[in-house]
Amino acid sequence: MSNLSLLILPGDGIGQEVMVEVRKIIGWYGENRDLKFDVSEDLIGGAAYDAHGTPLSDETMAKAQAVDAVLLGAVGGPKYDDLDFSVKPERGLLRIRKEMDLFANLRPAQCFDALADFSSLKKDIVSGLDIMIVRELTSGSYFGEPRGIFVENGERVGINTQRYTESEIDRVARAAFELARRRSNKVCSMEKANVMESGILWREVVTAVHKADYADVELSHMYADNGAMQLVRAPKQFDVILTDNLFGDILSDCAAMLTGSLGMLPSASLGSPMENGRPKALYEPVHGSAPDIMGQGKANPCACILSFAMALRYSFDQGTEAKRLESAVEKVLADGVRTGDLMQASDGTPATTSEMGDAVIAALNASL
Ligand code: NAI
Ligand code: MG
Numbered sequence: 518m519s520n521l522s523l524l525i526l527p528g529d530g531i532g533q534e535v536m537v538e539v540r541k542i543i544g545w546y547g548e549n550r551d552l553k554f555d556v557s558e559d560l561i562g563g564a565a566y567d568a569h570g571t572p573l574s575d576e577t578m579a580k581a582q583a584v585d586a587v588l589l590g591a592v593g594g595p596k597y598d599d600l601d602f603s604v605k606p607e608r609g610l611l612r613i614r615k616e617m618d619l620f621a622n623l624r625p626a627q628c629f630d631a632l633a634d635f636s637s638l639k640k641d642i643v644s645g646l647d648i649m650i651v652r653e654l655t656s657g658s659y660f661g662e663p664r665g666i667f668v669e670n671g672e673r674v675g676i677n678t679q680r681y682t683e684s685e686i687d688r689v690a691r692a693a694f695e696l697a698r699r700r701s702n703k704v705c706s707m708e709k710a711n712v713m714e715s716g717i718l719w720r721e722v723v724t725a726v727h728k729a730d731y732a733d734v735e736l737s738h739m740y741a742d743n744g745a746m747q748l749v750r751a752p753k754q755f756d757v758i759l760t761d762n763l764f765g766d767i768l769s770d771c772a773a774m775l776t777g778s779l780g781m782l783p784s785a786s787l788g789s790p791m792e793n794g795r796p797k798a799l800y801e802p803v804h805g806s807a808p809d810i811m812g813q814g815k816a817n818p819c820a821c822i823l824s825f826a827m828a829l830r831y832s833f834d835q836g837t838e839a840k841r842l843e844s845a846v847e848k849v850l851a852d853g854v855r856t857g858d859l860m861q862a863s864d865g866t867p868a869t870t871s872e873m874g875d876a877v878i879a880a881l882n883a884s885l
Contacts, residue, residue, distance in 0.1 A: 520793065521554045521833060522584040526561040526577070529597075529606060530806025531816035531870075532590020533564075538818035538874030539588065539825050542842065545881055550838060557584070561613070562592025562606035562806075572609030581613055585793070586832035588825060589613075589801040594808045614654065617797045619786035620685070621692035622654040622765065623827070624803070626752070626772035626782075631850040632859060635777030638749065643775050648755045649700065650772055651693040652765025654786060656685045657715075659762050679715045681761065686722040692787060693759035694731035699836075703735045703756035707744040707764055719761065741768065748772055779804045780817030780858040783824035785831055798832045800824040810857075814869040817856040819846050822877060845880035849873070852880075 523543070527536035546552040559565075559577045566572050572592070581587045592606040602608070628636060628646035636643040661678030668674070690706070697704045706723045708716035720738055727736045739747065741764040747754065748771055760768055773782050782804065788797035802820030810816060823846060830839035850859070854876040857867035868876065 520585065521552060522586075523554050523556050523828070524580050524584045524587045525556060525558045526581075526587060527558070527564070527590040528560075528562040528592040528806065529564055529594050530591060530808050530811040531804075532562075532592065532806055532821075534811070534814070534816045534870050535802065535818040535821040536588075536590045538870060538877070539821050541874050541878055542822055542825060542881070545878055546838065549881070549885060552833070552835065552838065561589065561609045563594055563597045565609060566597065566600070566604055566606065570604070572604055572606050573612050578613065578616060581617065581799075582797075585791075585795055585798070586828045587613070587617075587799045588821075588828060589799060590821060591802065591804060591806040593806050594811075613799060614786060617786075617788050617799060618655060619788045619797060619799055620653060620655045621689050621787045622652040622769075623696070623785040623787065623831075624650045624652060624765075624769040624773065624782075625784075625827075626650065626769075626776050628776045629781070629847050629850050631847070631853075632777040632781065635859065636775055638752075638775055643752065646752055646775060648752060648758060648772060649696060650758045650760065650765060650769040651689065651696060652769055653681075653685065653689045653761045654765075655762075656681055657762035679713065679761075679763070681715050681719060683718065683722050686719050687726055688789070690723045690726045690759060691730070693757050694727065694734050697734045697757045698731075701756040702733070703737075705737045705739055705744070705755055705758050707739050707741040707758060707760040707768065709741055709764075710738070711740055715761075723759065744768060745771060748775070773803060778817065778858045780820055780856060781823070782820050783827050785824070785827045787831065795832055798828065800828045800832075814871065815857050815867070816870045817858050818870050818874050819856075819877075822846060822874070841881065841884050842877075845877050845884060848880040848883075849876045852876070 527533040628643045633640045633644045658679045661680030666675050708719040710716035710720045786799045826839045826842040829835040
């Protein structure tokens with residue numbers, strides 16, 4: 518296997534359509550930047566269920582464990598809504614995240630100037646925004662025991678448990694500090710240490726990791742409710758935000774909307790280093806399979822293209838090439854090439870998925 522191995526899992530709906538455009542970009546890097554990716558492709562989600570009766574086969578799972586990076590499109594769709602829970606498309610995605618132990622979910626919120634008008638906030642508040650939320654992804658309230666719906670004193674009670682071990686906090690804190698060093702060297706850690714013991718421990722461990730190994734990074738702490746307010750009041754005060762699974766779920770969606778469309782949002786989920794020193798890694802757009810627009814050439818491929826840019830940066834040590842790709846997307850938007858999600862109805866004819874991909878290729882060519 519080459520040292521640029523990539524497993525592509527297009528999945529369902531527009532996942533398959535946006536991945537066609539990413540394939541073009543990967544081809545461009547092979548031809549023009551001598552990055553010869555060893556690309557394999559496989560099924561996940563409904564597509565895998567249709568072929569094998571399972572949303573993720575053991576063979577595909579083994580491939581995902583062996584490659585340098587996995588790039589996923591999206592899973593799900595109405596066709597699969599009535600399937601048993603155990604074979605639903607989403608289970609394929611959950612399995613891959615769990616078995617690869619991807620504990621650090623990276624959600625950038627970056628405002629492209631050309632799209633500042635799409636933000637729900639005033640232009641000067643979001644213009645130039647570039648923050649990164651690091652959400653713990655494998656523990657906390659969504660996994661802690663006890664959980665369930667029980668009967669107590671003659672009525673039902675629903676229980677979830679916020680639970681974090683020191684080592685779980687330690688490893689995601691390190692991921693955030695490492696990331697900050699590659700950016701503006703600032704981490705703001707968010708919890709509710711005022712009312713939650715798990716928050717007290719979170720703050721203690723983050724502080725200890727900082728003191729021991731990352732004293733060069735600027736660290737601050739904030740209660741997560743204040744963090745939510747600050748995110749919409751003055752988001753540019755942040756660089757890296759480190760937070761737990763539950764708060765991160767909400768804060769990352771909140772931050773995402775500062776930047777405009779779901780069609781622009783990439784993500785990365787990273788785990789522990791493999792033998793070659795690279796982290797286990799899954800890259801995917803934030804959006805789903807968008808059944809309402811599938812098969813019509815309407816999907817914006819940028820979220821998936823920018824997810825590949827994150828793979829260039831975090832899995833393949835190609836920061837300069839990642840920047841080149843992000844700049845190409847920015848140029849395309851500035852030139853006014855837009856899919857429908859980035860336009861008002863009165864703005865004229867939208868670009869198709871493949872026109873958008875071609876425009877990014879043209880911008881990459883122009884960058885040489
Ligand atoms: P969705 O993200 O698929 O779509 C929400 C809205 O945004 C739709 O109107 C869609 O047309 C639009 N949209 C999304 N991505 C777009 C893009 N790239 N370009 C242009 N417009 C875009 O979320 P929804 O509708 O709630 O879920 C649809 C299916 O996707 C469901 O089966 C759901 O379970 C699944 N899903 C999968 C995810 C994943 O694979 N990670 C994440 C979210 C939902
Ligand atoms: Mg969410």
